[in-house]
Amino acid sequence: MPKPAALSAPDPATTPAPVAKKLPVIHRAHGHERQDDYAWLRAGNWQEVMRDPATLDPEIRSYLEAENAYCQAVMDQWGSLVDDLHQEMIGRIKDDEEAPPTPRGPYEYLSRFEKGGQHRRYLRRQRGGGPEELLFDADAAAKAHNFYNLGGFGVSPNHKLLAIAEDTQGDEAYRLRIKNLETGDWLPDSLYPISGNFTWIETNGGLLYTTLDDSHRASKVWRHLLGQDAGTDELVYEEADGAWQVSLAKTNSRRFHMISRGTSGSNAVYIMDAGDEAAKPRLVAEALTDVYYSLEDHGERFFILTNRDGATNFKICTAPIAAPGAENWQTWLADSPTCLIEHMELFDGYLVREETERALPRIVVHDLASGAEHSIEQAEAAYCLTHFGASEFDTRVTRFSYHSPTTPTQIFDYDMATRERKLVYSQEVPSGHNPSRYKVERFFTTANDGAEIPVTVLRLADQPLDGSAPLFVYGYGSYGLSQSAGFSVTRLSLVDRGFAYATAHTRGGMDMGYQWYLDGKLEKKLNTFTDFIAVSEDLCQRGYGRKGEVAAMGGSAGGLLMGAIVNMRPDLYKAIIASVPFVDVLTTILDSDLPLTPGEWTEWGNPIEDEAVYHRMLSYSPLDNVVAQDYPHMFVTAGLSDPRVTYWEPAKWVAKLRATKTDNNCLMFKTNMTAGHFGVSGRYDRLIEVAEEYAFVIRAFGLA
Secondary structure: OOOOOOOOOOOOOOOOOOOOOOOOEEEEEOOEEEEEOOHHHOOOOHHHHHHOHHHOOHHHHHHHHHHHHHHHHHHHOOOOHHHHHHHHHHOOOOOOOEOOOEEEOOEEEEEEOOOOOOOOEEEEEEOOOOOOEEEEEHHHHHOOOOOOEEEEEEEOOOOOEEEEEEEOOOOOOEEEEEEEOOOOOEEEEEEEEEEEEEEEOOOOOEEEEEEEOOOOOEEEEEEEEOOOOHHHOEEEEEOOOOOOEEEEEEOOOOOEEEEEEEEOOEEEEEEEEOOOOOOOOEEOOOOOOOOOEEEEEEOOEEEEEEOHHHOOOOEEEEEEOOOOOHHHOEEEEOOOOOEEEEEEEEOOOEEEEEEEEOOEEEEEEEEOOOOOEEEEOOOOOOOEEEEOOOOOOOOOEEEEEEEOOOOOOEEEEEEOOOOOEEEEEEOOOOOOOOHHHEEEEEEEEEOOOOOEEEEEEEEEOOOOOOOOOOEEEEOOOOOOOOOOOOOOOOOHHHHOOOOEEEEEOOEOEOOOOHHHHHOOOHHHOHHHHHHHHHHHHHHHHOOOOOOOOEEEEEEOHHHHHHHHHHHHOHHHEEEEEEEOOOOOHHHHHOOOOOOOHHHHHHHHOOOOOOHHHHHHHHHHOOHHHOOOOOOOEEEEEEEOOOOOOOOHHHHHHHHHHHHHOOOOOOEEEEEEOOOEOOEOOOOOHHHHHHHHHHHHHHHHOOOO
């Protein structure tokens, strides 16, 4: 059988690449000038476009659609590869998959996909069994929309009402509706646009919710009482600082609402009696720079997880509920220099901690009565262990999941007293999965400054380490988000074709503790990029691939990572996937009117006020550093309704790359015209986008 042709651009004589017109705009700051030839791609009515994509300027739409047509022309050369990959991925998904039931009060709540369904149906039955009652059919609701995401789902404390939050544009602006579960009727109450975040008042008489301002920031908390006109809802809390956003949650006991005002790395929490329809927020502790805290209640005291007072990897404190101010915080569990406490959850008799040490997770169960504690760990080289908790406070049974790059997801109910675990869910792979075919490896790469960077590799067990195999490296490295070593039905499509799939746990995440995050932000942001390059080079030296034959992928802030490394070391990579990439970094962070910019200054710095920050960001901003050089094959994506990385960032980047790069490698750009940051909705449809990206990589390496 002949080897497939390598990736190539269409014949420019018959299918020319789109050429964006240049309308130079000069940006000035701190006495420095930058020329932006493609500023016109930013719609002047961008807020309106997010809500209604049909309002996009026709000239901008024409350019984006021309790029989409060109991208499709490239993919048309691949024959059935995208469809083959899509069907292959679908074959690994159980068609009628069902989540394990969650007991709460007199009911067990569950959800499942019906055969062929793209979205879940939500049901319940009497605890212990009995006939099922359909609460909401998201699959049926989705059929009326090009995009559909159920962002919030909450049954009232008395189990008689259901509130849902729906996004039908991909812009993450949700509409809240309420259903009477006894009659099946929808109440006239309708709240829009909300962030998707809400909590029920324990009296069952209403709820709290957060709304979005004109810049798409969650800035206000409201109280809605059932039957009340939304225009008369009471404003409970308003955040005046555009750099901060608000969110809502409840303590596990359901005794308190929690309003958190936060920005990157800092927050403050207000508590409200969840059983009082007239409750007012009460501040726990003032916000401090680079200090974060969360809390749960138990009896007459709060347990508080915080990095206050230099507890870099977080400690747990207690304080009286009657006087919860920071001056009354007493250390209950001190911080560790090597072990990060990521999360805690309180039950009537137990405190459960999720911890990470050297990029491996564990769950620790502490008996509040006896003080005894034990941990749940696994023996694989790399794995993902997640504590789900329970929907009830007075219980000794909690829930956790386990999976690894070779082990499909298993969910266990765990008796915290007896330490017995009961398997309640095991992910099926209908097309078959043999873990022994694969090998998972975890090792550490030495960075330029001596730091040890964790690397996780999934490959075929018999793959030789002689540099002959194609190598795929994934990275992110921002906002303290760690990269899990979990199971994926999609990445097997690469590994089964001989790719070694590596994850670089670079600085900027919290894989090695909170300091790992601090060492990859602000003035240390360059570490994220050089870490990824060091991992790529080390993998080649170890025989997983070879220089110039490496594929790399990152999305959102991980797309910034892709943009930076491709400017710094284009010779190292053969193919780059940049999904909704944050690449016009400096222009965006200089614009305080954009949805997320003010809140981003604690992550990247404020280039408006600080000239040093301006020049530092200028030094790595992908768009600003495009130069006349050869670049790898590149596949770039965007979402027209994306409020996180606006569509014009990747659009401008691609336009500049087309006009500047010196190679004939393939540059593909696809904008989803009916979705936002997270792509299309629907469990099967979203796999089409993954199939397209993987097909791009497979063709770049000339593989079937």
